[in-house]
Amino acid sequence: MAIGKTRTSVLSAMGLVDDDALAVEWTSDCADGMFSAPTAFVTDFTKPAAGICNVSVSVTDGELSASETLSIIVFEESLAQGAVIIDGQFVARPVMSMNVEWPGAYCFVHAHSTDGTCQEPITASGSVVLILQVDWGNSSPGAVEVTDSCGGAITDVSLSPTFNVVHWQPPAAQAACSIRAHATNGDGLSSVLSAAVLVRPEQAD
Secondary structure (H helix, E strand, O other): OOOOOOOEEEEEEEOOOOHHHOEEEEEEOOOOOEEOOOOOOEEEEEOOOOEEEEEEEEEEOOOOEEEEEEEEEEOOOOOOOOOOOEEOOOOOOOEEEEEEEEOOEEEEEEOOOOOOEOOOOEOOOOOEEEEEEEEOOOOOOOEEEEEEOOOOEEEEEEOOOOEEEEEEEOOOOOEEEEEEEEEEOOOOOEEEEEEEEEEOHHHOO
8 A cells, every 4th residue: 555645544344243352453564653642443554664564453342253364555645645444343153052951950051051961960961952053153154063972963954054963862860961062153163062861760650
C-alpha cells in the first residue's frame, strides 16, 4: 500500500460479535511505526519514513483468539496514496450438548456444564442412545466422532450437521466409562464434550 505525504493509515478490526467482550492489540515490526490507539478496534497508524512494515492485530475474548497480519509499503512523498480496511469475522469453536439415554434413566451434558457425570449407573442390558447436538456458529459444519474409554462399541451412527444419534453398547463387565464426542468445524477449530457414566451390569433385573 502506498501512503502519501502524511504517511497515516486508518486500520479497523471490527467483528461480528459484542465488541465489549473482546480485547484488541495492534503491533508492528518497524521501529518508527506508531499507533494512535494500539488497543482500540479502530486506530491510526503512522510511519514517518519510507519502507515496508508488517502490521499485526490480535483479538481475544480471554479464551479464544484470532490474529491477522498485513504488510504496509510506504513510498517516498508524492508518489502515491492508498488505504486499507481489515474486515474480520470472529469464529468460535463448536458448542455441543449430549443426552445419554438408557431404559429408566438418562443424563444431559452441555459444553457449559459444571459436572459431566451421569448420576445414575447403567444397570440394564442393551444399547445406550447418545443424542449429540452441535452448534457450528458462523463456521461450516465439519467432522463429528464419538468414542469411549472402557471398551464399549459404537453399533450404529446416524449423523447430520447438527443432530446426531449414536447407539453405544456398554462393556459387559463393570466399568467407569467416559463417552467422548469430538467435533471439528470447517475452519479447523475443535471441541470435546465428555460424559462420565458407571456401568454396573450385575445390578440388572
